[in-house]
Amino acid sequence: MTKPSSTPPRRAQRIRNVGIADLRNYRLPIPGVVSILHRVSGLLMFLALPVVLCLFERSVRSAQDYESLVRCAQGWVFRLVLLALGWALLHHACAGVRFLLLDVHVGTERAAARFSSQLVLAVSLVLTALLALALFGVL
Numbered sequence: 001m002t003k004p005s006s007t008p009p010r011r012a013q014r015i016r017n018v019g020i021a022d023l024r025n026y027r028l029p030i031p032g033v034v035s036i037l038h039r040v041s042g043l044l045m046f047l048a049l050p051v052v053l054c055l056f057e058r059s060v061r062s063a064q065d066y067e068s069l070v071r072c073a074q075g076w077v078f079r080l081v082l083l084a085l086g087w088a089l090l091h092h093a094c095a096g097v098r099f100l101l102l103d104v105h106v107g108t109e110r111a112a113a114r115f116s117s118q119l120v121l122a123v124s125l126v127l128t129a130l131l132a133l134a135l136f137g138v139l
Contacts, residue, residue: 034117038095041088048085079135086131091124 018026028036058065072078098116101107107116133139 029114030121031113031117034095034098034120037091038099041092041095044088045085045092048088052085076136083128083132083135086135087124087128090127090131091120094120094124094127 055069059069060066073082098107098120101116102113107113130139
């Protein structure tokens, strides 16, 4: 006969939905952060596409329009917008490579997935910092 245990049996963990107010307290693991940033960067590039295409169309319309766009691009607001779009492109590309590798079952273990997420964040931020230095005339 087995000896009865002195500890009560564990209750099943209760699963509940996360409310909007709970989001401040919810700690997302780093692969989740990279995934959400990948979606945000894709959305940012998608929403900026009509503006970028309009600016491109204007730049090839005439020499005067091109010169006015060059003068506009000298402002710090325009450069900040370019930096944000540059971050979106760089992060989306780095995370996209990570997700393609995960699709072929490379780096799916927990430690490898965490490391690749940290690598994506580090590489995209370093490349964005280099872009910022180039945009603001330091490089």
